[in-house]
Amino acid sequence: MYTIGQFSKICRVTTKALRHYEKIGLISPARVDHSNNYRYFTREQIHLIERICLMKDLGIPLKVVKRIIEKSSRGEVDKFLEDHRQYLIKQLDLFNSRLVRLTRWQKAPEVKEMSQLRYYDVRIREIQEVLVRSVRKKIEATPQNIVPLMGSVLEEIISLGGVCAGPPVLLSYDEEFSPKEADLEVCWPVADQALATGQLPPVQAATCMHTGPYDGLEKAYGAIFEWINKNGYRAVFPVREISHNDPRTTPAEQLVTEIIVPVVRD
DSSP states (O other): OEEHHHHHHHHHHOOOHHHHHHTTOOOOOOOEETTTTEEEOOTTHHHHHHHHHHHHHHOHHHHHHHHHHHHHHHHHHHHHHHHHHHHHHHHHHHHHHHHHHHHHHHHHHHHHHHHHOOOOOOOEEEOOEEEEEEEEEEOSHHHHHHHHHHHHHHHHHTTTOOOOOOOEEEEEOSSOOTTEEEEEEEEEEEEOGGGGSEEEEEEEEEEEEEEEGGGGHHHHHOOOOOHHHTEEETEEEEEEEOOOOTTTSSGGOOEEEEEEEEEOOO
């Protein structure tokens, strides 16, 4: 057997960490000398500490590590690990997005300042009825989630031998900011009634065009809602966003998004 100090050196883990792992139930000493409260560990427990350290280094919370260690079913362990892998992918997407935005800001801070003063040409238009094939879901409102959803609906249309009659339309049903569970509907216009799952009704709407990254859309919304409030209208949801080019192949600065906010006289 090893003393806690020896075990600490062998496993390259502090005695403080070992006592913490014992406290939360991750590991128990093989023997405790109650006369002096000394703790002793065995060679077999080295592998357990190695597993704990590996999972901790992978960012798995200790409470989840405990559940993984306690599970005897390989299927349940695989489920925990896959859930964490998906979490890491989302974190990677988030950090990549932040790096892109930071780089853009560092390279052209003067552009950022100018964009705050951007002028948007807001106009009232009569929008005609449109046949669409669509899917509505509550998802986290990020391009990483929305773009694949658009792609899946497009693939459905193509697999049925159809073609799209226009660029995709994103409907947002939330009247307040709700990024983690946004109520969204992805729509592709179609000419063939057999392909349609519904239709976008005709509306009178305040509209404007935004050119640039999606993370700048709030300025366009600020302009359009200010125009609506000043001119005696009231916004009606869902609002629509039409993507006029493909974010997978178009530089962020060249993305063109049309915002359509249905309105009625207040």
